[in-house]
Amino acid sequence: MMEDKICIKCKKYINPMRLKALPNTKTCINCSTVGAKSGVPVMFGSKDHTWTDLVIMEEDEFKAFKEREKNQNKEDE
Numbered sequence: 001m002m003e004d005k006i007c008i009k010c011k012k013y014i015n016p017m018r019l020k021a022l023p024n025t026k027t028c029i030n031c032s033t034v035g036a037k038s039g040v041p042v043m044f045g046s047k048d049h050t051w052t053d054l055v056i057m058e059e060d061e062f063k064a065f066k067e068r069e070k071n072q073n074k075e076d077e
């Protein structure tokens with residue numbers, strides 16, 4: 001759904017890398033300013049075609065991201 005990719009606060013498109021790391025996020029990073037932000041290296045792509053990019057997220061988002069990553073690793077094994 002298109003709506004899912006638009007920030008609920010400013011109605012601008014959310015950075016696709018942020019969405020990839022945090023599919024459930026509802027706000028762009030500019031509007032998501034409650035907590036401390038940090039840049040988290042996130043791996044994109046698969047197999048030989050991977051790259052790492054810095055995705056800015058909040059502490060809560062970072063925790064959610066780590067949880068998701070854990071679950072993904074489980075699925076891969």
Ligand SMILES: [Zn+2]
Nearest residue numbers: 007010028031
């Ligand atoms: Zn926004």
